[in-house]
Amino acid sequence: MVKQRRSQIDSSKRRQILPKEIRRKQLIRATMGRIAEVGLSQVTLSAVTQKAGLSQGIANLHFDSKDNLLVETLKFVTDEYNLGLQQILSGTGYLSAQAKLQALVQFQFSRSVTEETKMAVWFAFYGEAKSRPTYQSICADSDRRAALGMKTLMTAVSEELGHDIDTAFVTDGYIALIDGLWLSLLLSPRKLSRVKAKQVVFQYLKGVFPLWSDVR
Amino acid sequence: MVKQRRSQIDSSKRRQILPKEIRRKQLIRATMGRIAEVGLSQVTLSAVTQKAGLSQGIANLHFDSKDNLLVETLKFVTDEYNLGLQQILSGTGYLSAQAKLQALVQFQFSRSVTEETKMAVWFAFYGEAKSRPTYQSICADSDRRAALGMKTLMTAVSEELGHDIDTAFVTDGYIALIDGLWLSLLLSPRKLSRVKAKQVVFQYLKGVFPLWSDVR
DNA sequence: GCCCAGAATGAATATCTATTCATTGCGAAC
DNA sequence: GTTCGCAATGAATAGATATTCATTCTGGGC
Incomplete structure (x- = not known):
């Protein structure tokens, strides 16, 4: 042999x-x-x-432990997302707040962010977050940071356009809209494409910022 | 003894x-x-x-089997929700499409629907739906029915107000917004109350329907 | 070429949990 | 009051699966 x-x-x-x-x-x-x-x-x-x-x-x-592996997996996904997000929010190369917000939308519906496996991970943990303090705190942490930066951006856009609106509501609405669209993208990608999702977001922005106009 | x-x-x-x-x-x-x-x-x-x-x-x-118990639990929650939803959508006692839409918002953020345990169940299964055909089909079925009725309602509101807008986008946006707000309600009820969530929705409606005015 | 620290393996173990089923006892029918 | 079908029980079983650890093997250092 x-x-x-x-x-x-x-x-x-x-x-x-x-x-x-x-x-x-x-x-x-x-x-x-x-x-x-x-x-x-x-x-x-x-x-x-x-x-x-x-x-x-x-x-x-x-x-x-398995539990730790799962926690680290969640951290990996959120960290990567937060990094990209902060890069945009703290970026200085934009011509206007509007342009920055547009870049944000592009990022949030980029292929990399909306990759099926990442969406799946994201919502899998959201589904358990309520009952698992560790997941909860990782997600909450990520969300809080994101919300803060977005509020600032929304206020900048509002001022830039000369509007006088409550940007707290606008921000809450924006964040919820993104989350909801991500969920659609995960559950029924056939029905809602990434392109369509972005159009929905811009429709929202045109609604809350009457003077909004797509920059190039 | x-x-x-x-x-x-x-x-x-x-x-x-x-x-x-x-x-x-x-x-x-x-x-x-x-x-x-x-x-x-x-x-x-x-x-x-x-x-x-x-x-x-x-x-x-x-x-x-355990699996069957879980499936029946998901069905229970979605059936209950769909019943309430259809009751409103097919209701005839409303003074206007606007009034009906307002009733819908009230329903979607009623205590009964946004009860913590129900939200938890909802998102727990959403988180798994992608990978479990049975959950998927239950959720998809529920979603499809809801989406259809809402599209009709949005179109009615649009016509009532004399607007000429793409109600498909409005509907997709509306549904995503609700889902996103529910998620916020589940994960950080401290940050977003039911009342605030409704205000966010009405802000959205005012945005997409410029002539919208809260009825009574 | 040889050595060896420690990375990687995978069989064995311990634990956890869905499912089964022989037994119990409730309560409707008479 | 007695009977009896079957709902309910819960101990036992079977099947998974996380974790351990003795053993194997790699690759850098000499």
């Missing part, structure tokens, strides 16, 4: 040692994928590690 | 035989409660039956 020799073809089976950070990201991505595939309540470590092409015990090795 | 005699005080422990329908509703309510308390992914039959004050095996007796 010939002893099995590992070839290049078989390289997927070859054990490899990689930096902790690479492995963590690899597992987080696999977790996101599984959440999108089977739902948060059906995710098992064995399914995750299998998807990552790694062994059973590795999730506990790098994350200590 | 005196043989334990069941007293009135002890009546909670007394075995009782009740109609199937009563038991089913009792279990569904307990399930809703547990979902709100611990999240869909952490709901166990033993926690549910305990909350219902019944024995371990009763859920399987009346629902065959």
